[in-house]
Amino acid sequence: MPVLVMKFGGTSVADLDRIANAAAKVKAEVERGYDVIVIVSAMSGKTNELVGWVDQTSKLYDAREYDAVVSSGENITAGLMALRLQEMEVPARSWQGWQVPLKTNDAHSAARIEEIPTDNINQKFGEGMRVAVVAGFQGIGPDGRITTLGRGGSDTTAVAFAAAFGAERCDIYTDVDGVYTTDPRITSKARKLEKIAFEEMLELASLGAKVLQTRSVELAMRYKVRLRVLSSFEESTPESGTLVCDEEEIMESNVVSGVAYSRDEAKMTLVSVADRPGIAAAIFGPLAEAGVNVDMIIQNISEEGRTDMTFSVPVIQVERAKQAMEEAKEAGDINFHHLVADQDVAKISVVGIGMRSHAGVAAKMFNALSAEGVNIKVIATSEIKISVLIDRKYMELAVQALHDAFELEQAS
Amino acid sequence: MPVLVMKFGGTSVADLDRIANAAAKVKAEVERGYDVIVIVSAMSGKTNELVGWVDQTSKLYDAREYDAVVSSGENITAGLMALRLQEMEVPARSWQGWQVPLKTNDAHSAARIEEIPTDNINQKFGEGMRVAVVAGFQGIGPDGRITTLGRGGSDTTAVAFAAAFGAERCDIYTDVDGVYTTDPRITSKARKLEKIAFEEMLELASLGAKVLQTRSVELAMRYKVRLRVLSSFEESTPESGTLVCDEEEIMESNVVSGVAYSRDEAKMTLVSVADRPGIAAAIFGPLAEAGVNVDMIIQNISEEGRTDMTFSVPVIQVERAKQAMEEAKEAGDINFHHLVADQDVAKISVVGIGMRSHAGVAAKMFNALSAEGVNIKVIATSEIKISVLIDRKYMELAVQALHDAFELEQAS
Structure with missing residues (x-):
């Protein structure tokens, strides 16, 4: 079955109701015929709470311990999302970064992804599992300790999974419904773009259109992963949001x-x-x-x-x-x-x-x-x-x- | 160096101040010449919050996902405790159950400990680390997924580590200062016992003196692990609390x-x-x-x-x-x-x-x-x-x- 990657950010999984809402979107894609890999962030506020505790405990903290503490937020969401999907009769299970294992270098708190073996998850897909829920933002370093990917890490995790699994698309669910010609708060004439090229998105992201982290767009461009940005809070159809893609896919612009x-x-x-x-x-x-x-x-x-x-x-x-x-x-x-x-x-x-x-x-x-x-x-x-x-x-x-x-x- | 196991329950690590207080007790034992293994519970209230989320998400929940979610509470405390110790210039690091790895059977949510390899932690002790902070209550099953040990799991973790490492003693820090001849709320004549035999403790525990979980005392008795019950909230000396030990160690009683x-x-x-x-x-x-x-x-x-x-x-x-x-x-x-x-x-x-x-x-x-x-x-x-x-x-x-x-x- 074709694979789809879906990523839900912190506001999209902020509480149990929103997790249920996100799970419903996942179920809809399963029913459209996809095997789905869901990448989740921590419930919004959770990571900040954990970072605050680390900061208060130790000023010049050991980044390895920081990673061990902070990564737990995503683990919680991943388990809850898998449970919610099971409750909706969708065969699902959760994976923490080290279980995949998502291998990174040893730059704790700002690690780079080095490898994502696909055998474990593909084996489960083969056995009838339809959704792998993966805790975003984290991996395992060469020393066997937990690493985190730093700023934008969950988007980057999603794109990396899409590349590794040859996913048809990587859908980034967030609190905006797409990429606009400009900030709608400045002019009501701002129009949502149907498609935008990777290069354009990179320029817009680095210029402050904070929809996607630069790092994840760069990775998507390198591996030609089609990214879709869409809202968690609206009904989604296959046409929702904005597709960030190779410029060859954009006929006229x-x-x-x-x-x-x-x-x-x-x-x-x-x-x-x-x-x-x-x-x-x-x-x-x-x-x-x-x-x-x-x-x-x-x-x-x-x-x-x-x-x-x-x-x-x-x-x-x-x-x-x-x-x-x-x-x-x-x-x-x-x-x-x-x-x-x-x-x-x-x-x-x-x-x-x-x-x-x-x-x-x-x-x-x-x-x-x-x-x-x-x-x-x-x-x-x-x-x-x-x-x-x-x-x-x-x-x-x-x-x-x-x-x-x-x-x-x-x-x- | 002789090894000491110290276990801190949820109320003893309820917030950052209490974690600092517990860390000070650990440092004191390091200065007395011990290599210390610290077993920590989740900050009090944390586990209940996580269990509540699981219950609300799924009525007949998958115990494997329950374990993945619920175990994160202990991971947070372990990282924070290691950071706090480092801040006090005590060489320390944290271990999650799967990192040790603490191997259990596959009875998720009520797993039995099967093996605790000592090489990883002993190697670090050999390299100058003085404190291994281990997340209690959790391990890894034969399927590579996280397990939890169920009720009393953190006490049991502590005793099992003490047995595996041949620790001189296993100190259980809690919110009471020892085992009493009876409940001090019923008679002011109740006296704190200096020592009590395993068998007596088992009878008292199962009769409702809720200081130690029956399971951990049984394990201590089987491996002749000397247990000490003492308060987190008082100054501790080598004589504090009550020692639960083999009856041969109790000369007169x-x-x-x-x-x-x-x-x-x-x-x-x-x-x-x-x-x-x-x-x-x-x-x-x-x-x-x-x-x-x-x-x-x-x-x-x-x-x-x-x-x-x-x-x-x-x-x-x-x-x-x-x-x-x-x-x-x-x-x-x-x-x-x-x-x-x-x-x-x-x-x-x-x-x-x-x-x-x-x-x-x-x-x-x-x-x-x-x-x-x-x-x-x-x-x-x-x-x-x-x-x-x-x-x-x-x-x-x-x-x-x-x-x-x-x-x-x-x-x-």
Whole structure:
């Protein structure tokens, strides 16, 4: 029988009623003819409670013990879900990570999946079991101890299982009903996308459309696992939600698929830097060492041997970036007049694989912003994305203007 | 280094402060020179919460899933305890049942321990680890799935580890500070025993002195594991609590060690039973099949081929016992006039290994009760115990009178 992977996040299994609701969705897929692998998160709040206990017990905690404690939340949900399915007369059983065994490296609390043997679960499928409920977010390390996969671990578990079992699809049930052309809170014209390409989803995820963790989308792209994002709280049909898939599966699409934004950016400028070969390395080396995530970078035209260097960083890293620059200046590695940090900015991006074959996207974007009187402070582009930094107060206006300009309320 | 096993029950690890308190006791033993194996229960209330979730999810639940869910409570405590010990600079790590592995049979929810390999933990002791924190109450079955040991499982885990590792002693930390000559709520003269023999403890435990589970004492007796019962909430010294040990280790003791009572007994009488060979089997066979735990039995002298048969059962099993007897009567297996159930009774027992070598204990007991005007309804004796059923209203009076008569307020 074809295999389907279904993943339910914390809010989708927050209490016994929601577990029952999720189980009903699983049963429906079994009745459609699938053998189902269900990946579950901990009941929402549970993991935070456990993490809180660990933090209170030990400040510099042993990550191996952290993993042993924190993974128990998913184990509870997995057992309860299997019981609920059995109660609905669906042959089901639970697996903890070490029982599969989902093998990881030894990077406790942030482990990478290395192997998922399929024999145990496939044997049970062969014996008539229809649903394997697997505790997400966890595995077993080379030392035989429990590991957890870190942020986004349950989505990643689901995608990895889908790849290992050659699943027809990996359905990610969450509290939103799909991926939108932009945030519906900013414009009511936002439209749910039927399909989106992996590359687009990656750009949207890393830009703050927090539907799927970047890591799980990367894994899905590498193994060509078709991902569907849909709501736990609505009736689901085979057409529900948004399918994240290879671009070949998307016949026609708009040039631009979506408009993303982030208000957590700050613009920093080193004013009057002594320009010389290697100056970029002298600046961004220390920033990287300080753990600052630099995103956009622009360098002005040099005049009389001096230039201005502007870059964007997350707002919460501004102080760290300042310190790194002042230290580099004191050490004589770089020479600049002063440092300006502008935290009242926002980043707006338009994303679309259609850009590869269509020119004029940037011009259309800049015109639309200009027509609304929005000044562009920094520009950065990639093959399928154009991002700009603007004053934060224009953020909503800019998103609305771009959504209109690219006619995103209409499907292609 | 000598090995010590320390077991902390649910109230002793109820929250992070109590876990810290328990960890301090562990550290003290490490400093006394022991390698310590700590067996922990779930934080109190945790197991009940998990059991409640299982019950609400599935009425006739799969015991394997029940075990997977319920065992997580102990795993959480084990990790937190290991972290706390590390924070106190004691080299420690946690083990879940399957990691040891503590091997059991496949009787999920009521599994029996079959083997505890010592190599893993001993290897770590050899490498400088001083404390192995083990999640109690759980193991792994022949099918590779998690099992739980059922009622009293954590005490039993502790004793089994002490036996496997040849521990010097197994300390059971609980919310009482030892075993008393009788319930201190009934007489302030009740005295904490310094030592008590396994056999005595078994009689006291099964009679309702709920300090230790019968099963763990049986195991301790079989493997001659010295058990110490002591309080988590008091300063502990090597002399704290009560030592449960082989009688050879008890040099001198009172003839009677303690007076136990139970108010959960009922007396049932089959009036005018047709007496014939095999009548006892015809009565107690159906009761056993109905799951009724018959304790004391007496048969009156037969007159004109008929007799009265009296026995005691737990109060909550009275209805079940009645039903079994009426059915046996209807089936023609037994013949009696009517059935009387007296629920206003209590059982009082005096227990002591000294009885083996001292005559006159029964006479002294009956005299003491008679002097207080207490009528004895049923008597039963074993080698180290004499039990009587009396009217429940005299229960406290009887306990006090017997405690005085056998001078239990004074050590021998």
